[in-house]
Amino acid sequence: MSGLDPATRGWLEAHGFAVGNEALWAEALTHGSTGAKRDYQRLEFLGDRVLGLTIAHWLYADSASDEGRMAQRLNALVAKGACADRARELGVAQHLLMGKQAREDGAQDSDNVLGDIMESLLGASFIESGFDATEALICRFWGEAVDGKTGQSKHPKSALQEWAAGNQRRPPEYEVTSIDGPDHARRFTVRVRVHKVGEVEAMASGKRDAETEAARLFMEKFG
Structure with a gap:
């Protein structure tokens, strides 16, 4: 894999990433639609564990x-949407290496893609600088989210589960439609249904996100 565009290297370094092996960083920013032998997926697997x-x-x-409570906040802070938010704050989209069709389809602004790239x-x-340096970057990038209210409210699916139990209803049923x-x-469309109460559908870029949104909408309508 070739090296980085000078502008991309400058952007990475401006945000605190120590760039040594340019091919590694090019891999981290490469989407599968380019047809390259290696894309961001292996590095995303590793980065996800470091972040968690x-x-x-x-x-x-x-x-x-x-x-x-810690598990509730952890899940919210490392969720794909939270990672995508950090990627947007850094301006990742303009530095993605992506095929023309994928870009025309809007993949450069997809939560799934941006979240994965952030983790990659x-x-x-982690490979270039080790855990301590990467931990420091995460603390900087996620500082506002950790200090704020992200993940402090009950997860919509948990809230719906408890609501159903508290009202002597069967557990909610989720179905990908x-x-x-x-x-x-x-784009996943999910229906959530509580017997003898009602049902709601929601769409999102991932199955879990669609389930979460459906649960939230159900509580708004019936809770």
Whole structure:
């Protein structure tokens, strides 16, 4: 894989990434639609674990919350949407290496793609600079989200589950009713139903996100 565009290298370094092996960073920014032998997926796998450990340690050290509350916040802070938000703040989209069709389809602004790329950049940082340096970057990029209210409210699916139990109803049932769009920009439609109450549908770029949105809309309508 070739090296980085000078503007992309400058952008990475301006945000605190230490760039040594340019091919590694090019891989971290390469979408599968380019047809390259290696894309961001392996680095995303690694970066996801580095991010999870960092946020878990952060929550453990900075609060006296119980395990359930920490798990709730962790899930929210490392979710694909949260990672995509960080990617947007950094301006990742303009530096993605992506095929023409994928870009025309809007993949450069997909939560799934941006979230994965954010994690792949953390994976590349871990390989180049080690855990401590990558942890410091995560603390900077996620600082506002951790200090704010992200993940502090009850997850919509948990809230719906408890609401159904509290009203002597059967547990909510989730069903994928359709999957649309190309592979890199899938859209999942999910229906959630509570027996003898009603049902609601929602669409999102991932099955879990669609379930979460459906649960939220159900509570708005029936809760």
